[in-house]
Amino acid sequence: YELTRCEVEAQSQPQTFTYKVSNFFYSTFSSFNKKIESEMKEVLEKLEYLAKQKGALGLKDCTYSGDGSSSKVPQKFGDIIINWLTSETDNPNHPSILSIVGMGGLGNTLAQHVYNDPKIEDAKFDIKAWVYVSDHFHVLTVTRTILETVTDKTDDSRNLEMVHKKLKEKLSGRKFLLVLDDVWNERREEWEVVRTSLSYGAPGSRILVTTRGEKVASSMRSEVHLLKQLREDECWKVFENHALKDDLELNDELMKVGRRIVEKCKGLPLALKTIGCLLRTNEIIPAIFLSYRYLPSHLKRCFAYCALFPKDxxxxxxxxxxMWMAQNFLQSPQQIRHPEEVGEEYFNDLLSRSFFEQLGRCIPKTTRHFSFELRDVKSFDGFESLIDAKRLRSFLPISKFWEIQWHFKISIQDLFSNIKFIRMLSFCGCSFLKEVPDSVGIANFHKLTKLxxxxxxxxxVTKMPMHFGELKNLQVLSTFFVHRNNELITKQMRGLGGLNLHGRLSINEVHNILNPLDALEANVKDKxxxxxELEWKSNHIPDDPRKEKEVLQNLQPSKHLERLSILNYNGTEFPSWVFDNSLSNLVFLKLEDCKYCLCLPSLGILSSLKTLQIVGLDGIVSIGAEFYGSNSSFVSLERLKFHNMKxxxxxxxxTTSFPRLEWLYVNECPKLKGLHLKKFLTKKSELKLDHRSLKLNDPKNE
Structure with a gap:
């Protein structure tokens, strides 16, 4: 074979699905024949030579869907490191530093195993970060990379003092775990400059270093953990784990070849993994090794272009x-495919041949609280690994609107089927979701006792699971939909009534409540x-406006309510609780599209009301004394809006009304005339009018 070197990307802080050029082999195998002995000898001699060139060989692990790293290193080594990381003892000159010194690949493997161990999660580090250093140790670059990793933000600062200041602010008083992977620098003075801003972390902070030289550990004044050469059986496990597919069985001849490869690698994990990754990409171990020499010409051009980019x-x-498109590399013979489609095919072909390494962020099994934005979704494996997060407590999208259906590798119905301890479950803004997942339905209620x-x-979503009322610990429910089936409404409303809800609630499809007593079962007043928010169906024609009023009467909220919206209400008048002292804490009120309402309630007596919006009340012809309700009315009102009052x-x-009014909006009220609007305003008020349909009278001219 002919081994060449390609650049490998560090796994420092991937924010999107990224791909890195992996090291690969040139191969001249044409068949598995009697010449294999001499050819393998030549290969292994070259591997041994390259293994000695530690500084020049920048190889990293290939990723694939195999077992975890725990099977690749002796468990006792991992336990020693974990005990050190989680111990209560601390270095007075914290953070404490431990260097794992060993052959290429072994220290990295052990560090990964430790980094992802559940015991580290229990140690409650405020910050966990993994930084790949490599042989190019530049103080500003390394410090800035650490800053970018712990903040999840790109930083272009070229001033070391500024970077130190930002890093100090981020780490001060916080317990952190920092892994510095593949460190080669032996200059103590350079390390001391980097270490300066790391000394502000809270007690218990730890720095774990992987290196191949004891001088590096000495320059960092760290504790040292020496890793010995792997035993033969351990070498075979590493090789087997990387080289064999789950369904592949070795015959005696192939087993013999594999054992000889392992023997010649002389316990070097990096060589074992590199060869194993390449062999795994083929269906049978002795099959042809894929190489650059045998790539199609169109793939050669695309891959060679990557050599223009710097290391890491x-x-x-x-x-x-x-970029390939810009170089005109993506030509389709049929001229019917879009260049981006061709590029996708080329890239996937190179990926399948292990010329790129895919680094998708998996969600750790020990994750308890998971929040994300739309731009983060691609950074993860389509939430596939979230299924194994049995300890998950919260799932929270923090973007307002997001479309993630194209990024799920699993059905959202299956996402929470195995999670028993979820406490906060939010699908807000998940616009493709049409129903509450079955995993939150009746079949799984016994698993969601903590929700x-x-x-x-x-x-x-337009309907609720029928037995959601059994979620006795439920305290926040954003939206409730009244069932269309009249026979089921009573049970459903009773279930709502049994919940001790806090915060915000929107009750939709209120028009489905035909019996006012069912509304009383919801027990809204005691929540x-x-x-x-109470919403009826738009354009719904009521059978009996009196019953509509009774339904609304029985949905009276508690005196603690601060914001109320009533939408598409079909009654001709509002019940008394809308305008009496029972809503003394109300600061926001919105009445929208209540088209059958003939007069406004006495809203002026709501002493705390600051914002009032009246929209689309087509039945209102006149607003008079009934609107104010008392001598001093709307004493706190600051913003008043009338819109679409036809x-x-x-x-x-x-005269005594609106002493604090700052903003008045009147729009699309075509029949309103002769209004002395200036009387309503204070000196700092803002007036917004639809000048095309509204005529004003100026009291100064009268």
């Missing part, structure tokens, strides 16, 4: 395809809500 460059697939928060605002003609002004 991280490729983003989509960006690389665009405290269930949110699915801004989704397409600790601060925001309530029949509104008159507005009676009251």
């Amino acid at each position: 460059y991280e490729f983003v697939k989509e960006e690389l395809i665009l 405290c928060c269930l949110e699915f605002r801004d989704t397409k 600790h809500l601060v925001e309530l 029949e509104w003609e008159e507005w009676e002004y009251k």
Whole structure:
């Protein structure tokens, strides 16, 4: 074979699915014949030579769906490191530092095993970071890379003092675990400069270093953990784990070849893994080794282009395809395929041949709290690994609107089927979701006894699981849909009534409540809500407006309510609780599209009300004394909005009203005339009017 070197990307802080050029083999195998003895001898001699060139060989692990790293290193080694990381004793000149010194690949493997161990999760580090250092140790670059890793943000600072300041602010008072992988620098003075800003972490902070030289550990004044050469059986496990597919069985001849390869690698994990990764890409071990020499010409051009980039460059697939397009590398013979499709095919072909290494972030099994933005979704494995996060407590998208259906590798129905301890489950903004997943349905209630928060605002969900009321610990429910089946409504509303809800609640499809007593079963008045939204179906024609009022009467909230929205209400008048002292803490009120309402309630007596929005009340012709309710009315109101009031003609002004009004908005009220609006305003008020349909009278001219 002919071994060449390609650049390998460090696994420092992947933010998207990234791909790195992996080391690969040139191969001249044409058949598995009698010449294999001499050819293998030549190969292994070259491997032994390259193994001695430690500084020049920048190889990393290939990734594949195999067993975890725990099977690749003796467990006792990992336990020693874990005990050190989680011990209560601390270095007065913290953070404490431990260097793992060993042959190429072994220290990295052990560090990965330790880094992902559940015991480290229990140690409650505030920050965990993995930084690949390599043989190019530049103080500013290393320090800035550490900063970018712990903050998850790119930093372009060229001033070392500024980088130190930012890193100090991030780490001060916080317990952190920092892994510095593949360190070669032996200059103590350079390390001391990097270490300066790392000394501000909280007691218990740890730095774990992987290196191949004891001088490196000495220069860092760290404790040393020496790794001995792997035993023969351990070498075979490493090789087997990387080389064999799950369904592959070795015959005696292939076993003999494999054992000889392992023997010649002389316990060098890096060589074992490199050869194993390459062999794994083939269906049978003695099959042809794929190499650059045998690549099709169109793939050779694309791959050779990658050599233009510097060492440790991280490729983003989509960006690389665009670069290939710019070089006119992506030509389709049929001229019917888009260049991006061709580029996708080329890239996947190179990936399948192990010329690129895929680094997708997996969600650790020990994850308890998981929040993310849309741009983060591609950084993970489509949430596939989340299925194994049995200890998950919260699932929270923090973007307002997001479309993630194209990024799920698993069904959202299966996502939470095995999770028993979830406490906060939010699908807010998940616009493709049409129903609450079955995993939150009746068949799994016994698994969700800890669920405290269930949110699915801004989704397409229109119905509730019938027995959701059995979630006795549920305290936050963003949205509730009244069932269309009249026979089931009573049971459903009773289930809602049994929940001790707090915060915000939106009750939709209220028009489905035909019996006002069912509304009473919801027990809204005894819930600790601060925001309530009640919504009827738009354009619904009521059978009996009196029953509509009774339903709304029985949905009266508690006195703690601060925000209330009533949408598409079909009654001709509002119940008394909307405008009496029972809502003394109300600061926001919105009445929208209540088209059958003939008069406004006495909202002026709501002493805490700061914002009032009245929209689309087509039945209102006049607003008079009934709107104010007392001598001093709207004493706290700051913002008042009237919009789309098609029949509104008159507005009676009251001198003692609106003493704090700052913003008045009147729009699309075509019949409103003769209004002395300036009387409503204070000196700092802002007036917004639809000047095309509204005529103003200036009291100064009268």
